[in-house]
Amino acid sequence: MNSRKEAVAEEPGHVDALFLIGELYYLRQEMSKAEKSWKRALQLAPGRKDVKEALERLEREDGVEKTLARGDAHPFVLRFAEGQVP
Numbered sequence: 001m002n003s004r005k006e007a008v009a010e011e012p013g014h015v016d017a018l019f020l021i022g023e024l025y026y027l028r029q030e031m032s033k034a035e036k037s038w039k040r041a042l043q044l045a046p047g048r049k050d051v052k053e054a055l056e057r058l059e060r061e062d063g064v065e066k067t068l069a070r071g072d073a074h075p076f077v078l079r080f081a082e083g084q085v086p
Helices: 001-010 015-027 032-043 047-066
Strands: 068-074 076-081
Touching: 015 032, 015 047, 032 076
Parallel strands: none
Antiparallel strands: 068 076
């Protein structure tokens, strides 16, 4: 995690670094951090289609995620529709 923070600390306005950090947070299921990183990238580069698409994807998935129950079984995160939790 330190190298990610260092990359942004070196050049806080580096849109590519912010985008990739958002992707890493997304893959780790840290959605609020991913969103924050992507929103910052979009502020700096409003025309970036890839950043816009990532935020749209996150928004769509957030709507679905809210309807699912969550269970963690390290290193996995399992999601089930309500009433289908084993």
